[in-house]
Amino acid sequence: MIKPPNLIIAGIALLVGVLATLTLTGSRPALSTLWSGASDDTNEKLAELGHTQQEILRRLEGLESSRGPGAEGIGMARFTPSSASGGRSRSGNGPGGMLTAAQIQAQTDEAILKRENAFVSEPLSSAWAGRTEHLIRQTMDKNALAKEGAVAPQALDTECHSQTCRISMSYADGMQADFAKVVMLQQITESLPKAEIFEQPKPDGTFSYLIYASTGR
Amino acid sequence: MKQHTITALAGALALAAGLTLIPSQEARAAWDYKGISATECQPFLPTTYADVPFKNNAIINTTGVNQRVICPVNKDAQTNWTAGMVTFYAYIKAGSSAGKVSCTLYGGGTAFGSQVSYGATSDLIAAGSSSNFAIPNIEDPSGGATLEGWNVLCTLNAGMALSGFWWGEDFDTDGDN
Numbered sequence: 001m002i003k004p005p006n007l008i009i010a011g012i013a014l015l016v017g018v019l020a021t022l023t024l025t026g027s028r029p030a031l032s033t034l035w036s037g038a039s040d041d042t043n044e045k046l047a048e049l050g051h052t053q054q055e056i057l058r059r060l061e062g063l064e065s066s067r068g069p070g071a072e073g074i075g076m077a078r079f080t081p082s083s084a085s086g087g088r089s090r091s092g093n094g095p096g097g098m099l100t101a102a103q104i105q106a107q108t109d110e111a112i113l114k115r116e117n118a119f120v121s122e123p124l125s126s127a128w129a130g131r132t133e134h135l136i137r138q139t140m141d142k143n144a145l146a147k148e149g150a151v152a153p154q155a156l157d158t159e160c161h162s163q164t165c166r167i168s169m170s171y172a173d174g175m176q177a178d179f180a181k182v183v184m185l186q187q188i189t190e191s192l193p194k195a196e197i198f199e200q201p202k203p204d205g206t207f208s209y210l211i212y213a214s215t216g217r
Numbered sequence: 218m219k220q221h222t223i224t225a226l227a228g229a230l231a232l233a234a235g236l237t238l239i240p241s242q243e244a245r246a247a248w249d250y251k252g253i254s255a256t257e258c259q260p261f262l263p264t265t266y267a268d269v270p271f272k273n274n275a276i277i278n279t280t281g282v283n284q285r286v287i288c289p290v291n292k293d294a295q296t297n298w299t300a301g302m303v304t305f306y307a308y309i310k311a312g313s314s315a316g317k318v319s320c321t322l323y324g325g326g327t328a329f330g331s332q333v334s335y336g337a338t339s340d341l342i343a344a345g346s347s348s349n350f351a352i353p354n355i356e357d358p359s360g361g362a363t364l365e366g367w368n369v370l371c372t373l374n375a376g377m378a379l380s381g382f383w384w385g386e387d388f389d390t391d392g393d394n
Contacts, residue, residue, distance in 0.1 A: 111331050111358075148283065149263045182261075182285070186319045186372050189336030196358070197332040216335070216354060 112198055115212045118164075125162035132160040132191055136167060139187040140180070150180045154206070164214040165192060174207040181209055188213065249386045251291060255379040258288035261370060269373070275310065275380040278373040286379065290322065290367035296386060298324075298357045305335075305352040305369070305384040311342040312376025318342075318350075320371040325358035333358045342377070 099107065138144060142152040153169040160166075167184075171177035185195055194216035200208040255276040260269050264284040269276050278284040290305075292298070309318045319338040326332025339350040371379055 108331060179262075182321070182370060185321055185334055185336060186338075186370075189319055189321060190338050193336050193352075195334045195336075197326060197334060199326065199332070 108198060111196075112210065115196060116166075119161065119166055119212060122161040122164055128162055129160040129165075132165055133158050135188060135191060136160075136165060136184070139184050140169070145180060145183060148183045150183045151176045153177070153180060163217055164212055167211040167213060168208060169211075170202075170206050170208045172206055174201070177207045177209060181211070185211075185213070191215070249293070251384055251386075253288060253291065253382045255286075255288065255381045258286040258371075258379070261285040261287040272378065275378040276373075277312070277378040278375055281375045283372050283374060285370060285372050287368055287370045288382065290369055290382075290384075292367050293386070298355055298386070300354050300356050302387045303355045303384055305355060305382060306349050307339070307352075307369075307371065307382050308347070308349045308380045309339060309342060309373075310347040310378045310380065311344050312378065314344050314376055315341050316374030316377040318371055318373050318377050318379060320350075320352060320369050322352055322355055322367060322369045324355075324367040331358045 136158045137156075140152065140156055145152050151171070151173075153171055155168075155170040157168045158165060169177070169180070171180070181197065185192075192213035192215060195211050195213040198210040200210055202208060254274075256271050256274075258269075258276050260266055264286065268280050268284045269278055269286055271277075276286055305320075305322060307318060307320045317339050319336065321334050321336035323332060323334050333356065335352050335355045337350055337352040339348060342348045369382065373379060
């Protein structure tokens with residue numbers, strides 16, 4: 001007949017084996033695909049499991065030798081699984097960690113500085129720059145915008161280099177600015193498919209966009 | 218001796234239990250594909266619902282001028298989109314005359330300061346023909362993952378229909394990267 005203490009040892013061994021496996025894999029368990037052929041990754045994990053099993057047996061032997069005949073109870077082996085990495089790592093802030101307005105402004109200012117430095121350093125291609133600046137001014141022409149239901153800006157400044165154009169435009173109304181931005185970006189998308197857009201509300205109530213539009217190369 | 222036998226049996230049981238718990242290889246898919254029906258799109262002012270009625274499988278510009286619609290993009294919030302990881306496709310059909318569709322993806326810009334956009338325009342699609350076009354190499358705004366939604370805004374030439382979008386993320390979906 002199997003003695004209760006030995007059943008307890010068997011149960012502990014099973015539990016420790018499961019916990020060890022969870023720790024090694026760091027993920028929720030799923031059914032094995034051993035039948036479909038083991039990959040190097042699976043073989044590695046099997047080897048790790050084998051080492052863990054030997055460690056479990058060693059600990060069990062240690063438990064048994066520390067017990068005298070008739071001793072009551074078995075202490076659980078102390079087991080501290082390493083923290084699982086959980087989901088994918090990410091930068092930025094998640095729920096509960098939103099940036100303050102000051103932090104967002106600081107991040108925006110840094111991003112603008114980085115974009116501007118890259119733009120200034122970009123070599124100039126007079127032919128490409130001239131052609132692309134003309135395209136943007138045509139798109140933002142009062143009559144062309146009116147055909148799309150948009151309004152011309154109060155101020156527009158465009159400068160292109162060889163892959164990137166810096167466009168700044170100002171409006172009295174934020175919604176008008178947003179719609180004109182949408183129209184412009186779609187009209188120039190074949191030449192400048194990628195853009196980084198910075199909103200710049202002004203103290204006098206006007207609304208500006210600073211846009212770095214590029215070929216994406 | 219009996220105790221050692223039972224101990225060995227317990228160890229073997231533990232090993233057997235562990236072997237059945239090795240994660241499946243199938244969980245480690247490299248691509249995650251998603252689709253959006255164009256019936257999730259809404260008119261973008263000044264376009265109205267009357268300008269772009271829904272068919273059972275598409276949204277269609279029934280007017281004689283360009284109309285715009287804006288549609289949601291259900292991106293995994295914990296995935297950083299980096300260069301080369303995502304390509305976006307729009308599916309379109311021309312009506313009784315040839316036409317084009319332009320689409321621009323927008324990400325970020327309200328809570329995180331900067332907005333990015335990636336756009337593309339289809340070829341001129343012959344009357345009655347279907348096609349699709351790609352917007353490649355989409356990336357999150359600088360500063361890492363955006364928890365704001367991404368949207369796609371499309372301009373449909375007269376008569377053009379938009380049936381939906383499809384994109385792939387070249388990123389594991391099992392969350393242990």
